[in-house]
Amino acid sequence: MPDPARRETRNRWLLLTPTLVVLLFAASGPLIIVLIYSFLTPGDYGGVVWKFSLDGWFNVLFNRDFFTDQVTFADAHLSIFWRSIKLSVLTTILTFIFGFPTAYFIATRPRAKRDLWMLLIMIPFWTNLLIRTFAVMELIRNEGTINTLLMRLGIIHEPIQMLFTEFAILLGMTYVYLPLMVLPIYASMERMDFNLVEAGYDLYATRWQVLRRVILPLVKPGVIAGSILVFVPSLGAYVTPRVLGGGTDLMIGNLIELQFGQGRNWPLGAALSLTLLVIVTVALLFYVRTAGEEDSHHG
Amino acid sequence: MARGFDVRRQPGFVTLATICFLALYLPIILLVIYSFNAGSSIATWEGLSWRWYVSAWQNQQVQEATVRSLILATSASVIATACAVLAALATTRKGRFRGYSAVFAMINQPLMVPEIVTAVALLIFFAVIKVQTGYTGLGYLIIAHTAFCIPFAYMPIRARLQGMDLGLEQAAMDLYATPWRVFRYVTLPQLWPGVLSGAMLAFVISLDDVVITEFIKSAGQETLPTYLLGQFRRNITPEINAISTALLAISVVIVLAFYFLSRNRK
Amino acid sequence: MIEIDRVRKEFGDGTDTFIALDDVSVTIRENEFFTLLGPSGCGKTTLLRVIAGFVDPTAGRVTLDGQDLLGLPPFRRPVNTVFQSYALFPHMTVAENIGFGLQMLNRPKAEVKQTVDEMLALVKMTQMAGRRTSEISGGQQQRVALARALAPRPKLLLLDEPLSALDYKLRKEMQLELKRLQAETGITFIFVTHDQEEALTMSDRIAVMNGGQIRQIGGPREIYDRPTDRFVADFIGETNFLAVEVLDFADEQARLRLPSGAEIAAHAPAEGIPRGAATLAIRPEHTSLCDPEGAALKGKLSDIVYFGTDTHYHVALDGDTRFVLREQNQPGGHEARAVGDTVGVRLAPGTGQVLRD
Numbered sequence: 001m002p003d004p005a006r007r008e009t010r011n012r013w014l015l016l017t018p019t020l021v022v023l024l025f026a027a028s029g030p031l032i033i034v035l036i037y038s039f040l041t042p043g044d045y046g047g048v049v050w051k052f053s054l055d056g057w058f059n060v061l062f063n064r065d066f067f068t069d070q071v072t073f074a075d076a077h078l079s080i081f082w083r084s085i086k087l088s089v090l091t092t093i094l095t096f097i098f099g100f101p102t103a104y105f106i107a108t109r110p111r112a113k114r115d116l117w118m119l120l121i122m123i124p125f126w127t128n129l130l131i132r133t134f135a136v137m138e139l140i141r142n143e144g145t146i147n148t149l150l151m152r153l154g155i156i157h158e159p160i161q162m163l164f165t166e167f168a169i170l171l172g173m174t175y176v177y178l179p180l181m182v183l184p185i186y187a188s189m190e191r192m193d194f195n196l197v198e199a200g201y202d203l204y205a206t207r208w209q210v211l212r213r214v215i216l217p218l219v220k221p222g223v224i225a226g227s228i229l230v231f232v233p234s235l236g237a238y239v240t241p242r243v244l245g246g247g248t249d250l251m252i253g254n255l256i257e258l259q260f261g262q263g264r265n266w267p268l269g270a271a272l273s274l275t276l277l278v279i280v281t282v283a284l285l286f287y288v289r290t291a292g293e294e295d296s297h298h299g
Numbered sequence: 300m301a302r303g304f305d306v307r308r309q310p311g312f313v314t315l316a317t318i319c320f321l322a323l324y325l326p327i328i329l330l331v332i333y334s335f336n337a338g339s340s341i342a343t344w345e346g347l348s349w350r351w352y353v354s355a356w357q358n359q360q361v362q363e364a365t366v367r368s369l370i371l372a373t374s375a376s377v378i379a380t381a382c383a384v385l386a387a388l389a390t391t392r393k394g395r396f397r398g399y400s401a402v403f404a405m406i407n408q409p410l411m412v413p414e415i416v417t418a419v420a421l422l423i424f425f426a427v428i429k430v431q432t433g434y435t436g437l438g439y440l441i442i443a444h445t446a447f448c449i450p451f452a453y454m455p456i457r458a459r460l461q462g463m464d465l466g467l468e469q470a471a472m473d474l475y476a477t478p479w480r481v482f483r484y485v486t487l488p489q490l491w492p493g494v495l496s497g498a499m500l501a502f503v504i505s506l507d508d509v510v511i512t513e514f515i516k517s518a519g520q521e522t523l524p525t526y527l528l529g530q531f532r533r534n535i536t537p538e539i540n541a542i543s544t545a546l547l548a549i550s551v552v553i554v555l556a557f558y559f560l561s562r563n564r565k
Numbered sequence: 566m567i568e569i570d571r572v573r574k575e576f577g578d579g580t581d582t583f584i585a586l587d588d589v590s591v592t593i594r595e596n597e598f599f600t601l602l603g604p605s606g607c608g609k610t611t612l613l614r615v616i617a618g619f620v621d622p623t624a625g626r627v628t629l630d631g632q633d634l635l636g637l638p639p640f641r642r643p644v645n646t647v648f649q650s651y652a653l654f655p656h657m658t659v660a661e662n663i664g665f666g667l668q669m670l671n672r673p674k675a676e677v678k679q680t681v682d683e684m685l686a687l688v689k690m691t692q693m694a695g696r697r698t699s700e701i702s703g704g705q706q707q708r709v710a711l712a713r714a715l716a717p718r719p720k721l722l723l724l725d726e727p728l729s730a731l732d733y734k735l736r737k738e739m740q741l742e743l744k745r746l747q748a749e750t751g752i753t754f755i756f757v758t759h760d761q762e763e764a765l766t767m768s769d770r771i772a773v774m775n776g777g778q779i780r781q782i783g784g785p786r787e788i789y790d791r792p793t794d795r796f797v798a799d800f801i802g803e804t805n806f807l808a809v810e811v812l813d814f815a816d817e818q819a820r821l822r823l824p825s826g827a828e829i830a831a832h833a834p835a836e837g838i839p840r841g842a843a844t845l846a847i848r849p850e851h852t853s854l855c856d857p858e859g860a861a862l863k864g865k866l867s868d869i870v871y872f873g874t875d876t877h878y879h880v881a882l883d884g885d886t887r888f889v890l891r892e893q894n895q896p897g898g899h900e901a902r903a904v905g906d907t908v909g910v911r912l913a914p915g916t917g918q919v920l921r922d
Contacts, residue, residue, distance in 0.1 A: 009396070011389075012389045012390075012396065013389075015385040015386065015388050015389035016385070016386055016389045016390070016402060018381070018382045018385060018386075019382040019383070019385065019386040019406065019449060020402070020405065022378070022379075022382055022442060022445050022446050022449065023405050023406065023408065023446055023449065024405075025442060025446070026421060026442045026443045026445065026446035027405070027408050027409055027412075027417065027446040027447070028405055028408060029424065030417070030420035030421050030423065030424035031412070031416070031417075031420050033420065033423050033424050033427070034416070034419060034420045034423060037423055047426070097315070098315055098318065098319045098322070099319070101309070101311070101312035101313075101314075101315035101316050101319070102315065102316040102319040102320070104309060104312050104316075105312055105313060105316035106316075108307040115558075115562065119555075119558050120320060120323070120324075121323070122554065122558070123551055123554055123555075124323050124324070124327065126500075126503055126550055126553075126554040127327075127507070127547050127550045127551060127554075128506075128507040128509075128524065128543070128546055128547065128550060129507065129509070130507070130509045130524050130527060130528060131327075131330070131527070131543040131546060131547055132326070132327065134330065134527070134531065134539070134543060135326035135327050135329065135330040135543075136326050137531070138326070138329065138330060138333070138341050138342070138535075138540075139325075139326050139329065141342070143340070143342050144341075144342050145329055145342050147342075148342045148343065175322065175323075175326070178319065178322075178323065179323075182319075194306065194307065197306055197307070198306050201304070201306060207308075207309060207310060211309055232411070232413070233413065233414075235413070236413025236414060236415050236416065238414065238415045238418075238510050239509055239510060239528070242528075243528070243531055252415075253413070253415040256415055256416075256419055257415070257419075257514075260419065260422060260514075266423070269419060270419070270423070273415070273416045273419045273420070274416075276413055276415070276416055277412060277413065277416050280411070280412070280413055284411060464650065464652065466648050466650050466652035467652050467654060467655075469619055469639070469646075469648070469652065470646070470648055470652035470653075470654070471654075471665070471669075472618075472619075472638070472639040472640045473617060473618075473639050473640070473644075473645055473646045473714075474640075474645065474665050474666035474669055474713070474714075474717065475640045475641075475666055475669040475670050475717065476640055476665075476669040477640055477669075480669060484665075485654060488656045489655070489656060
């Protein structure tokens with residue numbers, strides 16, 4: 001009789017083969033090539049020359065003057081990093097401010113209705129991000145709905161410039177990533193035992209104290225999950241800033257894209273991509289650790 | 300209960316939730332409304348008309364992009380779902396095994412790595428292969444889409460498999476069904492709603508992708524989203540609204556089908 | 566005939582092993598209603614799953630009519646199981662469920678149909694043939710599970726606590742039904758349960774299991790009246806245990822001295838019992854209250870619990886031992902005794918069983 005454990009192992013890897021081949025070819029494998037490219041020399045017309053160089057990584061943060069060899073900080077990059085992080089944090093906060101009450105609102109509906117309310121959150125989530133961004137764009141253009149309405153009402157005479165500003169990017173990202181905040185918070189809240197809230201009131205807590213001392217700690221895992229789910233794609237956002245922001249060097253995602261045009265710097269682009277990946281990984285690891293701690297607390 | 304103290308109420312929450320729902324839908328509703336505008340503005344209403352739908356329908360670029368998008372989404376979702384079924388069978392219900400974490404991380408990688416990074420990686424990798432093989436067809440897009448569709452197809456299938464009663468398969472085996480027949484007559488019919496859900500999610504995800512497609516498409520391989528992205532910097536007419544509305548409609552129909560499919564299971 | 570020979574099953578590896586089956590041997594005869602009885606975790610279900618083929622034993626042999634079962638996968642064993650959860654296929658109708666086994670055996674369509682009809686009639690489910698399994702009641706699901714397992718005419722039917730999900734009345738009904746089906750089909754049944762009443766009413770023979778071992782095998786009467794060890798006596802029915810001293814043994818009878826000094830005779834295991842300290846097991850219903858004067862046991866009434874059919878009297882014997890006895894209630898009878906009375910316990914001659922410790 002063949003060893004059943006060995007047979008099972010063989011079958012398992014056989015079943016996994018198609019998936020692993022596809023992923024190695026079009027997901028994990030190419031990342032390794034990015035790593036290699038980040039250590040090569042840029043080609044004259046894009047692409048790379050197969051010669052080892054640390055310039056790609058060096059240029060992420062520094063500039064070397066072509067003539068004087070003087071090293072300075074790459075201010076343009078730093079300001080883009082700063083803007084990306086600032087906008088992502090703000091997006092996370094804004095989605096929380098609107099998403100938390102919404103999740104609470106849905107979780108306190110009658111059980112039979114909750115699915116339907118969640119469907120209302122899910123539909124925008126599963127519809128095209130590009131189109132939702134476009135919808136925001138139509139709203140805030142100079143000749144868009146808001147400005148047209150305000151001008152017709154006589155409140156303003158000149159259109160307010162909203163499109164192609166940082167505000168537009170923030171608004172767009174908040175809009176497109178809002179469902180990602182509601183989803184996990186709602187999941188935690190639905191599991192929450194409302195008897196605990198009653199117990200809180202019974203023990204003299206005010207509404208604010210119940211919210212702060214009972215509800216928030218109970219749904220903390222959902223809040224953390226939601227924040228990560230919003231923060232990570234915000235940081236790597238490409239479409240929303242490209243459509244709503246002005247100029248070309250808007251956020252890290254757009255900065256990376258710039259490096260891959262004609263005559264640009266592929267190794268720098270590769271290094272920037274990996275920098276972004278590292279930041280995201282750190283955020284995810286932070287999440288895994290806190291989620292793990294929460295798990296062990298709950299036994 | 301007397302209308303005294305409502306335990307569930309929190310001041311201002313209903314207002315914020317209302318704003319949230321309105322904000323989610325208002326822009327989309329306006330976008331849809333103006334796709335029926337008789338005039339060529341997307342902010343001034345000039346009457347009801349189909350003209351922009353007709354014009355989009357007759358636009359050869361749009362036609363080609365639509366066909367390409369549908370071919371791409373169909374092939375990617377079918378392949379991804381097939382892979383995901385096998386992967387779910389291998390990774391679910393049999394307990395942890397050596398390499399489980401690595402496999403799980405790989406399957407979920409497209410969910411965690413920022414799209415722009417994957418896009419750049421594929422751009423570099425496929426550029427090399429294009430030079431080496433000379434092939435520039437739709438295959439690159441199909442395999443790239445398949446890869447990021449796999450986790451979306453995998454999740455509902457795995458969930459379904461985890462919720463499945465192992466006893467049913469044992470009962471079938473007890474009743475003389477060989478392993479293949481157990482799969483064919485018991486496991487697969489049970490798994491079917493999960494497979495369908497997975498395929499639908501994968502289809503929507505592939506249909507909506509813009510970043511990865513934008514980076515790796517060869518010349519003349521516009522899909523609907525990349526076509527739209529290209530048009531945004533130009534003078535926008537309600538034709539864009541019409542195309543967007545059509546694309547939205549497909550997604551919404553599929554999401555609703557998915558919702559009612561999973562609801563009926565309860 | 567199924568022979569189970571020194572079957573052993575250990576779970577876990579190396580440092581932390583759990584012995585689910587500890588060298589279990591038993592022979593089950595053709596056409597027998599055989600019950601594995603024991604508390605949860607005693608190994609009864611594991612033994613059943615070894616026979617069905619879902620658990621590979623660590624050591625031992627299992628043969629059915631001389632054919633070795635252990636090398637065969639479940640789908641090659643002429644053995645069918647009625648699962649505890651029934652495991653009915655939710656995507657098939659009642660009739661499709663029943664016909665599944667025969668289909669898998671590639672029997673001709675006409676034969677499958679005929680057998681399914683017979684089975685539906687046998688379990689009185691003909692009306693429900695086209696229903697989905699989710700649309701029928703628990704008792705009906707139970708019948709379908711039974712019909713499905715019987716349809717391929719297995720040599721051996723395994724039943725894994727099949728009645729545990731039913732309510733009391735339905736369970737009583739199904740117990741009789743199972744007996745009838747077994748008699749009609751002539752198939753050997755191995756029945757697993759933790760319910761002693763179920764075991765006593767249905768079985769030809771019972772194996773009482775604990776800690777992965779079979780503690781006693783015998784007919785229901787034998788198990789109940791003549792338990793051989795303390796676990797069996799304690800697990801089945803209610804029992805009073807008294808510390809006694811064995812004075813003498815002959816012919817399955819032992820002379821004992823009770824703590825009170827009185828000497829009585831009691832039944833003892835056939836293989837004998839050494840002189841000295843031993844335990845005497847006495848069923849509550851085999852005793853009655855009497856005058857304390859001259860009684861072998863006496864004490865104070867500490868509790869009187871009314872049960873409808875009978876009344877339980879709790880007696881605190883001299884020396885702090887609690888003794889429970891049971892008397893059937895008579896119509897119009899009234900309580901003649903009160904808590905605190907000093908009472909005697911009458912032991913009919915031959916009452917009680919001396920246990921190996």
